[in-house]
Amino acid sequence: MSSAANILRFRDVTVHYGRQPALQDVTLDIPCGSLTAVLGPNGAGKSTFLRACLGWLPLTRGEIRIGDAHPQHALPRLAYLPQRHAVDWDFPITVRGVVEQGRYPALHPWQRFGDRDHALVERSLAELGLTGLAERQISRLSGGQQQRIFLARALAQGADIFLLDEPFAGLDLLAVEELERIFRSWEAQGRTVLAAVHDLDIARRIFGRGLLLATSVVAAGPMETVLTEANIDLAFRRGKSAGEDPLRTTRTAEFPE
Amino acid sequence: MSFHDLIVEPFSFGFMQRGLVSALLLSLSGGLLGSILVLRRLALMGDALSHSLLPGIAVAWLLFGTNTLALFVGALVAGLLTALGSALVSRLTRIKEDAAFGSLFTVFFAAGVALLSRLPARVNLEHFLFGSILGVSASDLHLAALASGITIVVFVVARRSILLETFDPVFHRATGGRGPLVHAGLLALTVLNLVAAMQTMGVVLALGLFLLPAVTAYLWCDHFALLLLVAVALAAFCSFAGIVLSYHSGVASGASIVLCLGAVFVASALFSPRHGATARLVEFIRERHSVHRSAD
Numbered sequence: 001m002s003s004a005a006n007i008l009r010f011r012d013v014t015v016h017y018g019r020q021p022a023l024q025d026v027t028l029d030i031p032c033g034s035l036t037a038v039l040g041p042n043g044a045g046k047s048t049f050l051r052a053c054l055g056w057l058p059l060t061r062g063e064i065r066i067g068d069a070h071p072q073h074a075l076p077r078l079a080y081l082p083q084r085h086a087v088d089w090d091f092p093i094t095v096r097g098v099v100e101q102g103r104y105p106a107l108h109p110w111q112r113f114g115d116r117d118h119a120l121v122e123r124s125l126a127e128l129g130l131t132g133l134a135e136r137q138i139s140r141l142s143g144g145q146q147q148r149i150f151l152a153r154a155l156a157q158g159a160d161i162f163l164l165d166e167p168f169a170g171l172d173l174l175a176v177e178e179l180e181r182i183f184r185s186w187e188a189q190g191r192t193v194l195a196a197v198h199d200l201d202i203a204r205r206i207f208g209r210g211l212l213l214a215t216s217v218v219a220a221g222p223m224e225t226v227l228t229e230a231n232i233d234l235a236f237r238r239g240k241s242a243g244e245d246p247l248r249t250t251r252t253a254e255f256p257e
Numbered sequence: 258m259s260f261h262d263l264i265v266e267p268f269s270f271g272f273m274q275r276g277l278v279s280a281l282l283l284s285l286s287g288g289l290l291g292s293i294l295v296l297r298r299l300a301l302m303g304d305a306l307s308h309s310l311l312p313g314i315a316v317a318w319l320l321f322g323t324n325t326l327a328l329f330v331g332a333l334v335a336g337l338l339t340a341l342g343s344a345l346v347s348r349l350t351r352i353k354e355d356a357a358f359g360s361l362f363t364v365f366f367a368a369g370v371a372l373l374s375r376l377p378a379r380v381n382l383e384h385f386l387f388g389s390i391l392g393v394s395a396s397d398l399h400l401a402a403l404a405s406g407i408t409i410v411v412f413v414v415a416r417r418s419i420l421l422e423t424f425d426p427v428f429h430r431a432t433g434g435r436g437p438l439v440h441a442g443l444l445a446l447t448v449l450n451l452v453a454a455m456q457t458m459g460v461v462l463a464l465g466l467f468l469l470p471a472v473t474a475y476l477w478c479d480h481f482a483l484l485l486l487v488a489v490a491l492a493a494f495c496s497f498a499g500i501v502l503s504y505h506s507g508v509a510s511g512a513s514i515v516l517c518l519g520a521v522f523v524a525s526a527l528f529s530p531r532h533g534a535t536a537r538l539v540e541f542i543r544e545r546h547s548v549h550r551s552a553d
Binding site: 087094097 | 296414415416417418420421423424425427428430431432433434475478479480481483484
Protein backbone atom coordinates (compact mmCIF):
# COMPACT_ATOMS: atom_id res chain seq x y z
CA MET A 1 0.00 0.00 0.00
CA SER A 2 1.49 3.35 -1.00
CA SER A 3 1.81 6.01 1.65
CA ALA A 4 -0.47 8.39 -0.28
CA ALA A 5 -3.41 6.10 0.43
CA ASN A 6 -2.82 6.22 4.18
CA ILE A 7 -5.16 8.80 5.66
CA LEU A 8 -3.93 8.48 9.25
CA ARG A 9 -0.28 8.03 10.06
CA PHE A 10 1.08 7.48 13.56
CA ARG A 11 4.78 7.63 14.30
CA ASP A 12 6.07 6.63 17.78
CA VAL A 13 2.97 8.09 19.42
CA THR A 14 3.35 8.04 23.19
CA VAL A 15 0.90 9.49 25.72
CA HIS A 16 1.32 9.64 29.48
CA TYR A 17 -1.31 10.22 32.16
CA GLY A 18 0.90 11.54 34.92
CA ARG A 19 3.82 9.13 34.94
CA GLN A 20 1.75 6.20 33.71
CA PRO A 21 2.12 5.54 29.98
CA ALA A 22 -1.32 5.12 28.37
CA LEU A 23 0.03 4.61 24.87
CA GLN A 24 3.55 3.63 24.02
CA ASP A 25 5.35 3.96 20.70
CA VAL A 26 2.35 3.44 18.46
CA THR A 27 3.50 3.42 14.86
CA LEU A 28 0.75 2.65 12.40
CA ASP A 29 -0.81 3.55 9.06
CA ILE A 30 -4.55 3.54 8.49
CA PRO A 31 -5.48 3.21 4.81
CA CYS A 32 -8.12 5.52 3.42
CA GLY A 33 -11.56 3.90 3.27
CA SER A 34 -10.84 1.11 5.72
CA LEU A 35 -12.81 -0.17 8.66
CA THR A 36 -10.43 -0.60 11.58
CA ALA A 37 -11.39 -2.04 14.94
CA VAL A 38 -9.31 -0.87 17.89
CA LEU A 39 -9.16 -3.83 20.24
CA GLY A 40 -7.68 -4.66 23.59
CA PRO A 41 -8.49 -5.22 27.25
CA ASN A 42 -9.86 -2.49 29.54
CA GLY A 43 -7.24 0.18 30.10
CA ALA A 44 -5.30 -0.84 27.00
CA GLY A 45 -5.47 2.71 25.65
CA LYS A 46 -8.32 2.34 23.13
CA SER A 47 -10.10 5.54 24.16
CA THR A 48 -6.78 7.31 24.61
CA PHE A 49 -5.84 6.35 21.09
CA LEU A 50 -9.06 7.84 19.66
CA ARG A 51 -8.74 11.01 21.73
CA ALA A 52 -5.14 11.43 20.66
CA CYS A 53 -6.36 11.43 17.04
CA LEU A 54 -8.46 14.49 17.90
CA GLY A 55 -5.41 16.32 19.19
CA TRP A 56 -6.88 16.46 22.71
CA LEU A 57 -3.96 14.85 24.47
CA PRO A 58 -0.43 16.18 24.57
CA LEU A 59 1.88 13.62 23.01
CA THR A 60 4.95 12.82 25.07
CA ARG A 61 6.64 12.10 21.77
CA GLY A 62 5.78 11.10 18.26
CA GLU A 63 3.50 12.53 15.63
CA ILE A 64 0.02 12.03 14.21
CA ARG A 65 -0.76 13.14 10.66
CA ILE A 66 -4.19 13.23 9.13
CA GLY A 67 -3.88 13.38 5.37
CA ASP A 68 -1.03 15.84 5.38
CA ALA A 69 -2.23 17.90 8.29
CA HIS A 70 -1.85 18.08 12.03
CA PRO A 71 -5.09 17.04 13.83
CA GLN A 72 -5.90 20.66 14.74
CA HIS A 73 -6.19 21.58 11.06
CA ALA A 74 -8.26 18.58 10.13
CA LEU A 75 -11.09 19.01 12.64
CA PRO A 76 -14.01 19.19 10.17
CA ARG A 77 -12.88 15.91 8.65
CA LEU A 78 -12.94 14.16 12.01
CA ALA A 79 -16.09 12.99 13.71
CA TYR A 80 -15.90 11.69 17.25
CA LEU A 81 -18.60 9.74 19.08
CA PRO A 82 -17.78 9.15 22.73
CA GLN A 83 -18.79 6.06 24.68
CA ARG A 84 -22.45 6.15 25.80
CA HIS A 85 -23.22 9.58 24.48
CA ALA A 86 -23.95 11.71 27.52
CA VAL A 87 -26.47 14.20 26.23
CA ASP A 88 -29.68 15.27 27.96
CA TRP A 89 -32.34 13.42 25.97
CA ASP A 90 -35.01 15.79 27.32
CA PHE A 91 -33.25 18.73 25.66
CA PRO A 92 -35.75 20.78 23.65
CA ILE A 93 -34.37 19.87 20.25
CA THR A 94 -35.52 17.79 17.29
CA VAL A 95 -33.55 15.23 15.30
CA ARG A 96 -33.15 17.81 12.52
CA GLY A 97 -31.92 20.36 15.08
CA VAL A 98 -29.11 18.04 16.16
CA VAL A 99 -28.09 17.18 12.59
CA GLU A 100 -28.04 20.90 11.74
CA GLN A 101 -25.41 21.34 14.46
CA GLY A 102 -23.03 19.58 12.11
CA ARG A 103 -23.01 22.70 9.95
CA TYR A 104 -22.36 25.13 12.84
CA PRO A 105 -18.55 24.88 12.90
CA ALA A 106 -18.42 25.88 9.22
CA LEU A 107 -20.63 28.97 9.65
CA HIS A 108 -19.59 32.42 10.79
CA PRO A 109 -21.64 33.83 13.68
CA TRP A 110 -23.52 36.20 11.38
CA GLN A 111 -23.93 33.71 8.56
CA ARG A 112 -27.36 32.17 8.02
CA PHE A 113 -28.08 28.60 6.96
CA GLY A 114 -27.68 28.47 3.16
CA ASP A 115 -29.15 26.14 0.55
CA ARG A 116 -26.03 24.03 0.62
CA ASP A 117 -26.28 23.60 4.40
CA HIS A 118 -29.93 22.57 4.17
CA ALA A 119 -29.13 20.15 1.35
CA LEU A 120 -26.32 18.55 3.39
CA VAL A 121 -28.62 18.15 6.39
CA GLU A 122 -31.32 16.54 4.23
CA ARG A 123 -28.86 14.20 2.58
CA SER A 124 -27.39 13.13 5.93
CA LEU A 125 -30.85 12.50 7.40
CA ALA A 126 -31.78 10.46 4.34
CA GLU A 127 -28.56 8.44 4.33
CA LEU A 128 -29.17 7.29 7.90
CA GLY A 129 -32.88 6.69 7.40
CA LEU A 130 -33.96 9.50 9.72
CA THR A 131 -35.94 11.63 7.26
CA GLY A 132 -39.29 10.45 8.60
CA LEU A 133 -38.22 11.10 12.20
CA ALA A 134 -36.64 14.51 11.58
CA GLU A 135 -39.25 16.58 13.44
CA ARG A 136 -39.33 14.36 16.52
CA GLN A 137 -37.92 15.44 19.84
CA ILE A 138 -34.83 13.29 20.41
CA SER A 139 -36.09 11.33 23.43
CA ARG A 140 -38.86 9.82 21.29
CA LEU A 141 -36.45 7.52 19.42
CA SER A 142 -34.98 4.09 20.05
CA GLY A 143 -31.38 3.58 21.16
CA GLY A 144 -30.14 2.64 17.68
CA GLN A 145 -31.95 5.59 16.12
CA GLN A 146 -30.49 7.93 18.73
CA GLN A 147 -26.98 6.80 17.81
CA ARG A 148 -27.76 7.39 14.13
CA ILE A 149 -28.64 11.03 14.88
CA PHE A 150 -25.05 11.64 15.86
CA LEU A 151 -23.68 9.74 12.87
CA ALA A 152 -25.91 11.92 10.65
CA ARG A 153 -24.60 15.04 12.36
CA ALA A 154 -21.06 13.88 11.60
CA LEU A 155 -21.98 13.41 7.93
CA ALA A 156 -23.53 16.89 7.79
CA GLN A 157 -20.29 18.21 9.22
CA GLY A 158 -18.56 16.79 6.14
CA ALA A 159 -16.51 14.29 8.10
CA ASP A 160 -14.83 11.41 6.33
CA ILE A 161 -12.92 9.98 9.27
CA PHE A 162 -15.06 8.53 12.03
CA LEU A 163 -13.61 7.91 15.49
CA LEU A 164 -16.17 5.88 17.39
CA ASP A 165 -15.77 4.75 20.99
CA GLU A 166 -17.66 1.48 21.56
CA PRO A 167 -20.40 2.14 18.98
CA PHE A 168 -21.79 -1.39 19.41
CA ALA A 169 -22.17 -1.25 23.19
CA GLY A 170 -25.78 -1.64 24.27
CA LEU A 171 -27.21 -2.17 20.78
CA ASP A 172 -29.63 -5.00 20.08
CA LEU A 173 -29.09 -7.42 17.20
CA LEU A 174 -31.11 -5.40 14.71
CA ALA A 175 -29.29 -2.17 15.55
CA VAL A 176 -25.92 -3.91 15.21
CA GLU A 177 -26.91 -5.08 11.73
CA GLU A 178 -28.11 -1.59 10.83
CA LEU A 179 -24.80 -0.09 11.97
CA GLU A 180 -22.91 -2.76 10.01
CA ARG A 181 -24.86 -1.80 6.89
CA ILE A 182 -23.95 1.88 7.45
CA PHE A 183 -20.26 1.03 7.89
CA ARG A 184 -20.27 -1.04 4.71
CA SER A 185 -21.73 1.80 2.67
CA TRP A 186 -19.19 4.22 4.16
CA GLU A 187 -16.39 1.83 3.28
CA ALA A 188 -17.65 1.75 -0.30
CA GLN A 189 -17.63 5.55 -0.37
CA GLY A 190 -14.03 5.71 0.81
CA ARG A 191 -14.80 6.89 4.33
CA THR A 192 -12.56 5.71 7.12
CA VAL A 193 -13.87 4.24 10.37
CA LEU A 194 -11.79 3.71 13.50
CA ALA A 195 -13.85 2.15 16.25
CA ALA A 196 -13.01 0.88 19.70
CA VAL A 197 -14.71 -2.50 19.88
CA HIS A 198 -15.08 -4.80 22.84
CA ASP A 199 -16.72 -7.75 21.18
CA LEU A 200 -14.15 -9.78 19.24
CA ASP A 201 -16.85 -11.61 17.24
CA ILE A 202 -18.31 -8.34 16.01
CA ALA A 203 -14.81 -7.08 15.20
CA ARG A 204 -14.06 -10.21 13.20
CA ARG A 205 -17.33 -10.08 11.30
CA ILE A 206 -17.54 -6.40 10.42
CA PHE A 207 -14.06 -4.91 10.36
CA GLY A 208 -11.46 -5.65 7.72
CA ARG A 209 -8.56 -4.39 9.79
CA GLY A 210 -7.62 -4.50 13.41
CA LEU A 211 -5.35 -2.77 15.89
CA LEU A 212 -4.73 -4.79 19.01
CA LEU A 213 -3.50 -2.61 21.84
CA ALA A 214 -2.08 -3.30 25.27
CA THR A 215 -0.59 0.16 25.84
CA SER A 216 1.73 -0.58 22.95
CA VAL A 217 0.75 -2.22 19.67
CA VAL A 218 0.42 -6.00 19.96
CA ALA A 219 -0.61 -6.45 16.37
CA ALA A 220 -2.00 -4.36 13.53
CA GLY A 221 -3.12 -5.07 10.00
CA PRO A 222 -5.71 -7.30 8.32
CA MET A 223 -8.08 -8.75 10.92
CA GLU A 224 -7.14 -12.40 10.34
CA THR A 225 -3.49 -11.67 11.11
CA VAL A 226 -4.36 -9.58 14.18
CA LEU A 227 -6.85 -11.74 16.02
CA THR A 228 -4.78 -14.88 16.20
CA GLU A 229 -4.89 -16.94 19.33
CA ALA A 230 -1.34 -16.01 20.25
CA ASN A 231 -1.97 -12.27 19.85
CA ILE A 232 -5.21 -12.33 21.87
CA ASP A 233 -3.39 -14.22 24.53
CA LEU A 234 -0.60 -11.71 24.57
CA ALA A 235 -2.93 -8.70 24.76
CA PHE A 236 -5.59 -9.96 27.17
CA ARG A 237 -3.65 -12.31 29.41
CA ARG A 238 -0.19 -10.82 28.92
CA GLY A 239 0.96 -14.27 27.85
CA LYS A 240 0.27 -15.74 31.27
CA SER A 241 -2.08 -18.47 30.14
CA ALA A 242 -0.34 -19.59 26.98
CA GLY A 243 -1.85 -22.77 25.63
CA GLU A 244 -5.35 -22.18 26.98
CA ASP A 245 -8.09 -20.77 24.77
CA PRO A 246 -8.09 -17.12 25.88
CA LEU A 247 -11.68 -16.55 24.83
CA ARG A 248 -12.90 -19.41 26.95
CA THR A 249 -10.94 -18.28 29.99
CA THR A 250 -12.39 -14.77 29.74
CA ARG A 251 -15.88 -16.17 29.52
CA THR A 252 -15.59 -18.51 32.47
CA ALA A 253 -14.17 -15.59 34.40
CA GLU A 254 -17.37 -13.64 33.70
CA PHE A 255 -19.84 -16.45 34.33
CA PRO A 256 -18.45 -18.71 37.05
CA GLU A 257 -20.12 -22.09 37.21
CA MET B 258 -62.33 49.69 38.05
CA SER B 259 -61.84 50.83 34.48
CA PHE B 260 -59.04 49.78 32.15
CA HIS B 261 -57.50 53.20 32.66
CA ASP B 262 -57.46 52.85 36.43
CA LEU B 263 -56.10 49.33 36.21
CA ILE B 264 -53.32 49.63 33.66
CA VAL B 265 -52.61 53.25 32.77
CA GLU B 266 -52.88 55.12 36.05
CA PRO B 267 -50.07 53.27 37.85
CA PHE B 268 -47.60 54.36 35.22
CA SER B 269 -48.35 58.04 35.54
CA PHE B 270 -45.66 58.00 38.22
CA GLY B 271 -42.03 58.32 37.20
CA PHE B 272 -40.80 55.66 39.63
CA MET B 273 -43.38 53.18 38.34
CA GLN B 274 -42.28 53.83 34.76
CA ARG B 275 -38.64 53.30 35.66
CA GLY B 276 -39.48 50.17 37.62
CA LEU B 277 -41.45 48.73 34.71
CA VAL B 278 -38.82 49.51 32.08
CA SER B 279 -36.10 48.08 34.30
CA ALA B 280 -38.08 44.88 34.90
CA LEU B 281 -38.87 44.51 31.19
CA LEU B 282 -35.21 44.97 30.23
CA LEU B 283 -34.15 42.36 32.77
CA SER B 284 -36.89 40.03 31.51
CA LEU B 285 -35.23 40.02 28.08
CA SER B 286 -31.80 39.00 29.33
CA GLY B 287 -33.11 36.98 32.28
CA GLY B 288 -35.32 34.80 30.09
CA LEU B 289 -32.36 33.99 27.84
CA LEU B 290 -29.86 33.38 30.63
CA GLY B 291 -32.32 31.46 32.79
CA SER B 292 -33.08 29.05 29.93
CA ILE B 293 -29.40 28.23 29.57
CA LEU B 294 -28.93 27.87 33.33
CA VAL B 295 -31.86 25.44 33.47
CA LEU B 296 -30.67 23.41 30.47
CA ARG B 297 -27.13 23.27 31.85
CA ARG B 298 -28.48 22.18 35.24
CA LEU B 299 -26.96 25.21 36.89
CA ALA B 300 -30.18 26.51 38.46
CA LEU B 301 -28.99 25.91 42.00
CA MET B 302 -25.54 27.20 41.18
CA GLY B 303 -27.17 30.44 40.12
CA ASP B 304 -28.77 30.65 43.53
CA ALA B 305 -25.46 30.03 45.29
CA LEU B 306 -23.76 32.53 43.02
CA SER B 307 -26.34 35.22 43.81
CA HIS B 308 -25.66 34.98 47.56
CA SER B 309 -21.90 34.99 47.13
CA LEU B 310 -22.01 38.44 45.52
CA LEU B 311 -22.73 40.12 48.85
CA PRO B 312 -19.17 40.65 50.17
CA GLY B 313 -18.05 42.08 46.83
CA ILE B 314 -20.89 44.55 46.88
CA ALA B 315 -20.23 45.43 50.52
CA VAL B 316 -16.53 46.07 49.91
CA ALA B 317 -17.25 48.11 46.79
CA TRP B 318 -19.81 50.15 48.67
CA LEU B 319 -17.35 50.71 51.49
CA LEU B 320 -14.66 51.96 49.09
CA PHE B 321 -16.62 53.78 46.40
CA GLY B 322 -20.11 54.45 47.75
CA THR B 323 -23.08 53.84 45.45
CA ASN B 324 -21.02 53.96 42.28
CA THR B 325 -22.82 51.43 40.05
CA LEU B 326 -19.70 50.41 38.16
CA ALA B 327 -17.82 49.74 41.40
CA LEU B 328 -20.73 47.68 42.73
CA PHE B 329 -20.75 45.65 39.56
CA VAL B 330 -17.00 45.05 39.59
CA GLY B 331 -17.12 44.11 43.28
CA ALA B 332 -19.96 41.66 42.70
CA LEU B 333 -18.26 40.23 39.63
CA VAL B 334 -15.02 39.64 41.51
CA ALA B 335 -16.86 37.94 44.38
CA GLY B 336 -18.89 35.81 41.97
CA LEU B 337 -15.87 34.77 39.92
CA LEU B 338 -13.87 34.02 43.07
CA THR B 339 -16.64 31.70 44.24
CA ALA B 340 -16.89 29.99 40.86
CA LEU B 341 -13.13 29.69 40.37
CA GLY B 342 -12.57 28.74 43.99
CA SER B 343 -15.06 25.89 43.88
CA ALA B 344 -13.69 24.72 40.54
CA LEU B 345 -10.22 24.63 42.10
CA VAL B 346 -11.37 22.91 45.29
CA SER B 347 -13.16 20.22 43.30
CA ARG B 348 -10.15 19.60 41.04
CA LEU B 349 -7.51 19.64 43.77
CA THR B 350 -9.31 17.84 46.59
CA ARG B 351 -11.70 14.96 46.99
CA ILE B 352 -14.71 17.30 47.28
CA LYS B 353 -17.16 17.39 44.37
CA GLU B 354 -18.07 20.65 42.68
CA ASP B 355 -21.59 21.05 44.11
CA ALA B 356 -20.38 20.59 47.68
CA ALA B 357 -17.48 22.98 47.05
CA PHE B 358 -19.90 25.58 45.70
CA GLY B 359 -22.29 25.09 48.60
CA SER B 360 -19.50 25.52 51.12
CA LEU B 361 -17.81 28.49 49.50
CA PHE B 362 -20.95 30.51 48.89
CA THR B 363 -22.03 30.31 52.54
CA VAL B 364 -18.58 31.50 53.59
CA PHE B 365 -18.80 34.38 51.14
CA PHE B 366 -22.32 35.20 52.24
CA ALA B 367 -21.26 35.18 55.89
CA ALA B 368 -18.34 37.48 55.05
CA GLY B 369 -20.81 39.83 53.38
CA VAL B 370 -23.16 39.80 56.35
CA ALA B 371 -20.20 40.46 58.67
CA LEU B 372 -19.08 43.39 56.54
CA LEU B 373 -22.57 44.85 56.41
CA SER B 374 -22.98 44.63 60.17
CA ARG B 375 -19.81 46.74 60.54
CA LEU B 376 -20.92 49.30 57.95
CA PRO B 377 -22.86 52.48 58.60
CA ALA B 378 -26.15 51.10 57.34
CA ARG B 379 -27.26 52.28 53.95
CA VAL B 380 -26.89 49.11 51.99
CA ASN B 381 -28.92 46.77 54.11
CA LEU B 382 -29.26 43.06 53.69
CA GLU B 383 -32.96 43.13 52.98
CA HIS B 384 -32.37 45.49 50.10
CA PHE B 385 -29.69 43.24 48.61
CA LEU B 386 -31.91 40.19 48.85
CA PHE B 387 -35.28 41.62 47.88
CA GLY B 388 -34.70 44.99 46.19
CA SER B 389 -37.14 47.83 46.00
CA ILE B 390 -38.68 48.83 42.73
CA LEU B 391 -39.70 52.18 44.16
CA GLY B 392 -36.07 53.22 44.41
CA VAL B 393 -35.03 52.53 40.80
CA SER B 394 -32.93 55.52 39.74
CA ALA B 395 -31.90 56.63 36.26
CA SER B 396 -28.45 55.07 36.71
CA ASP B 397 -30.02 51.75 37.78
CA LEU B 398 -32.03 51.91 34.59
CA HIS B 399 -28.88 52.51 32.56
CA LEU B 400 -27.21 49.51 34.13
CA ALA B 401 -30.25 47.34 33.39
CA ALA B 402 -30.20 48.53 29.76
CA LEU B 403 -26.48 47.81 29.54
CA ALA B 404 -26.79 44.33 31.05
CA SER B 405 -29.74 43.48 28.85
CA GLY B 406 -28.06 44.86 25.72
CA ILE B 407 -24.79 43.01 26.28
CA THR B 408 -26.62 39.77 27.03
CA ILE B 409 -28.73 39.99 23.88
CA VAL B 410 -25.72 40.81 21.69
CA VAL B 411 -23.74 37.90 23.13
CA PHE B 412 -26.68 35.53 22.60
CA VAL B 413 -27.12 36.66 19.00
CA VAL B 414 -23.42 36.43 18.11
CA ALA B 415 -22.60 33.24 20.03
CA ARG B 416 -25.97 31.48 19.75
CA ARG B 417 -24.54 28.42 18.04
CA SER B 418 -21.61 28.03 20.43
CA ILE B 419 -23.98 28.42 23.38
CA LEU B 420 -26.32 25.77 21.99
CA LEU B 421 -23.48 23.34 21.22
CA GLU B 422 -21.79 23.83 24.59
CA THR B 423 -25.10 23.37 26.39
CA PHE B 424 -26.33 20.38 24.41
CA ASP B 425 -23.12 18.48 23.68
CA PRO B 426 -19.84 19.87 25.07
CA VAL B 427 -17.88 16.93 23.66
CA PHE B 428 -19.00 17.68 20.12
CA HIS B 429 -18.35 21.37 20.68
CA ARG B 430 -14.81 20.59 21.70
CA ALA B 431 -14.26 18.05 18.93
CA THR B 432 -15.17 20.68 16.33
CA GLY B 433 -12.79 23.26 17.75
CA GLY B 434 -15.14 25.09 20.13
CA ARG B 435 -13.87 26.70 23.30
CA GLY B 436 -16.12 25.39 26.06
CA PRO B 437 -14.48 27.04 29.08
CA LEU B 438 -14.79 30.42 27.36
CA VAL B 439 -18.52 29.94 26.81
CA HIS B 440 -18.96 28.75 30.39
CA ALA B 441 -17.05 31.69 31.86
CA GLY B 442 -18.93 34.10 29.60
CA LEU B 443 -22.30 32.79 30.76
CA LEU B 444 -21.17 33.04 34.37
CA ALA B 445 -20.07 36.66 33.89
CA LEU B 446 -23.37 37.50 32.18
CA THR B 447 -25.28 35.94 35.08
CA VAL B 448 -23.38 38.06 37.59
CA LEU B 449 -23.86 41.18 35.45
CA ASN B 450 -27.61 40.65 35.27
CA LEU B 451 -27.91 39.80 38.95
CA VAL B 452 -26.17 43.06 39.86
CA ALA B 453 -28.34 44.98 37.41
CA ALA B 454 -31.43 43.40 38.93
CA MET B 455 -30.36 44.04 42.51
CA GLN B 456 -32.11 47.38 42.85
CA THR B 457 -35.32 46.31 41.14
CA MET B 458 -35.75 42.78 42.45
CA GLY B 459 -32.92 41.94 44.82
CA VAL B 460 -30.59 39.07 43.87
CA VAL B 461 -32.72 36.25 45.26
CA LEU B 462 -35.95 37.32 43.59
CA ALA B 463 -34.08 38.29 40.42
CA LEU B 464 -33.05 34.68 40.11
CA GLY B 465 -36.74 33.83 40.21
CA LEU B 466 -37.29 36.19 37.27
CA PHE B 467 -34.52 34.34 35.41
CA LEU B 468 -35.34 30.74 36.26
CA LEU B 469 -39.13 30.52 36.55
CA PRO B 470 -39.93 31.59 32.96
CA ALA B 471 -37.30 29.13 31.74
CA VAL B 472 -38.59 26.10 33.65
CA THR B 473 -42.15 27.00 32.66
CA ALA B 474 -41.18 27.25 28.98
CA TYR B 475 -39.26 23.95 29.34
CA LEU B 476 -42.59 22.29 30.18
CA TRP B 477 -44.07 23.42 26.88
CA CYS B 478 -41.40 23.66 24.20
CA ASP B 479 -39.52 21.06 22.17
CA HIS B 480 -37.49 23.58 20.18
CA PHE B 481 -34.52 25.48 21.56
CA ALA B 482 -35.27 28.82 19.90
CA LEU B 483 -38.94 28.59 20.86
CA LEU B 484 -37.96 27.88 24.46
CA LEU B 485 -35.90 31.08 24.61
CA LEU B 486 -38.68 33.09 23.00
CA VAL B 487 -41.40 31.78 25.30
CA ALA B 488 -39.21 32.30 28.38
CA VAL B 489 -38.53 35.93 27.45
CA ALA B 490 -42.18 36.62 26.62
CA LEU B 491 -43.36 35.03 29.84
CA ALA B 492 -40.84 36.97 31.93
CA ALA B 493 -41.91 40.24 30.33
CA PHE B 494 -45.62 39.52 30.68
CA CYS B 495 -45.36 38.51 34.34
CA SER B 496 -43.14 41.52 35.11
CA PHE B 497 -45.86 43.78 33.79
CA ALA B 498 -48.66 41.90 35.54
CA GLY B 499 -46.68 41.70 38.76
CA ILE B 500 -45.95 45.41 38.87
CA VAL B 501 -49.58 46.33 38.19
CA LEU B 502 -50.65 43.88 40.86
CA SER B 503 -48.17 45.26 43.35
CA TYR B 504 -49.40 48.82 42.70
CA HIS B 505 -53.00 47.92 43.44
CA SER B 506 -52.41 45.48 46.28
CA GLY B 507 -49.46 47.12 48.00
CA VAL B 508 -47.42 43.88 47.88
CA ALA B 509 -43.66 44.34 47.30
CA SER B 510 -43.11 44.44 43.55
CA GLY B 511 -40.32 41.84 43.30
CA ALA B 512 -42.35 39.32 45.26
CA SER B 513 -45.44 40.12 43.24
CA ILE B 514 -43.60 39.49 39.93
CA VAL B 515 -42.16 36.20 41.16
CA LEU B 516 -45.57 35.10 42.50
CA CYS B 517 -47.14 35.73 39.08
CA LEU B 518 -44.39 33.64 37.48
CA GLY B 519 -44.89 31.01 40.16
CA ALA B 520 -48.61 30.73 39.42
CA VAL B 521 -47.95 30.13 35.71
CA PHE B 522 -45.24 27.64 36.59
CA VAL B 523 -47.42 25.59 38.95
CA ALA B 524 -50.27 25.55 36.44
CA SER B 525 -47.86 24.38 33.71
CA ALA B 526 -46.27 21.73 35.89
CA LEU B 527 -49.72 20.32 36.55
CA PHE B 528 -51.38 20.68 33.19
CA SER B 529 -48.80 20.94 30.40
CA PRO B 530 -50.14 18.50 27.79
CA ARG B 531 -46.91 16.62 27.11
CA HIS B 532 -44.53 17.09 30.01
CA GLY B 533 -46.85 18.02 32.90
CA ALA B 534 -47.69 15.87 35.91
CA THR B 535 -51.30 15.13 34.91
CA ALA B 536 -50.33 14.04 31.41
CA ARG B 537 -47.60 11.75 32.74
CA LEU B 538 -49.91 10.30 35.35
CA VAL B 539 -52.61 9.57 32.78
CA GLU B 540 -50.02 7.90 30.55
CA PHE B 541 -48.72 5.83 33.46
CA ILE B 542 -52.19 4.64 34.44
CA ARG B 543 -53.06 3.82 30.85
CA GLU B 544 -49.86 1.81 30.47
CA ARG B 545 -50.51 -0.14 33.66
CA HIS B 546 -54.03 -0.81 32.51
CA SER B 547 -52.83 -2.18 29.18
CA VAL B 548 -50.25 -4.37 30.93
CA HIS B 549 -53.02 -5.86 33.10
CA ARG B 550 -55.16 -6.58 30.08
CA SER B 551 -52.40 -8.13 28.03
CA ALA B 552 -51.44 -10.28 31.02
CA ASP B 553 -54.92 -11.85 31.08
